[in-house]
Amino acid sequence: MSMLDPRTLTVLITGATSGIGAATARRFASAGARVVAVGRRAERLAALTAEFGDLILPLEFDVRDEAATFAAIASLPAPFDAYNVVFANAGLALGLEPTHEADLDDWRTMVETNITGMLYTVRATLPAMVARKQGHLVFTGSVAGDFAYPGANVYGATKAFVKQFSLNVWADLSGSGVRVTNIEPGLTETEFSVVRFAGDQSRAEKIYTGVDAMTGEDIAEQVFFACTQPRHVNINRIQSMAAQQGFAALTVKRNPA
Template identity: 60%
Template sequence: MSYPSLDPSTLTVFVTGATSGCGEAIARRFAGAGAKVIGTGRRRERLEKLKAELGEALHVAELDVRDYAAIEKLLAELPAPFAGVNVVVANAGLALGLGPADTVGIDDWHTMIDTNVTGLVNTVRASLPGMIARGRGHVFGVGSVAGDYPYPGGNTYAGTKAFVKQFLLATRSDMLGKNVRVTNIEPGMTETEFSLVRFKGDEGRASNVYANTRALKAEDVAETIFWCATLPEHVNINRLQVMPIDQAFSATTVHRG
């Protein structure tokens, strides 16, 4: 007996961090395939621009994922056509700085933890009850290969992505028998605003990260998530690491005095 792939038109997708990069590409990919999409973020002007592009397929809302009550309110007050959320993509996240642990700004660490960890758990916790009640759902986190492979200056960013990995694997266990899938998408080098944010607007440093490489694009990550979301409903991709062909695993570092 074969099981059919899911029809994208049956999906209502809640995407955080939809104002740029992977989140924006995810919103476009699903809306273009006939899904209903709720796109959220903190930059309303970008949301409105995306709304003008995607039209009635997209509902937008300004949202800070660090505010749990705001996420609950948003989900409770969605317009009827968007109320049956059955795919959640907790995409909002960032890296700040690349300094060693003894000199990096503590405020940057807290911002990463508040967004990458607190924002993720807020989004997932607020979304799960509705999907369980409706008998169908799929939770995506956007982790990183940094959750497995440490690198100098990665410290807190890598730590937050390791949390994403373990949190989603444990949540996957909690969802047994509830028909809710859980997937961690773990990209490698992806050319978006990521490095521009990490280096706080320094375009030279940001562009150097991707110099002479064929880095992943936001659309590659969006396509990966779309594929997972539309697989037959009995299939759950637990973790999926995605790297560009020009990136691989480096050796451990050695200090030679």
């Protein structure tokens, strides 16, 4: 059976003003899909709208705000209210300090965005797709949800939550007509590290020095692939790494001689 025509898709994307979200919005819109672009930066939403015109519906709100999230979804005008892909992508990492030195506000922000905001997005959008018996729920996870590394304490834990939640949602929805996919990137050069290091550009750039990292466009292509599969195919997970990245060896902290 042939791949889905992207022109039949209406894609709601959170975190659409930067990185993977912005790249995914552009990937779908350039293929003729309608896109509901959700973000907090009005000027970037306006730029997307200027680029693609009527294919983009900008929605400015914070996914951590339950009332704003539900109100915005309820207010969608036709034909954008008939969304059949929801990409719960909004998320971030803050800091790389060890657990005993980490900033509680950073932890709180990561949990509220990566978990709570994601849950609001899903709960606000999923019932309509289930009622229509057609849709696709896509998450942005991370290799950090499987592989621990120093300083990823709460960030990695939030992505482990996303991974398991996506699988549990699929257990609920299999056979419903709504598909579920978790996208789990490794090293990807976007604004991710700039945010993680509170705007320290030089520190962020060091993460990618000497490495041909993946890009937001690379990950957007994976989302596009999963969402344009024939409707009888569900891609449970896509985990990817830059070709220069790998699994860390187990560490042994030895006593001094």
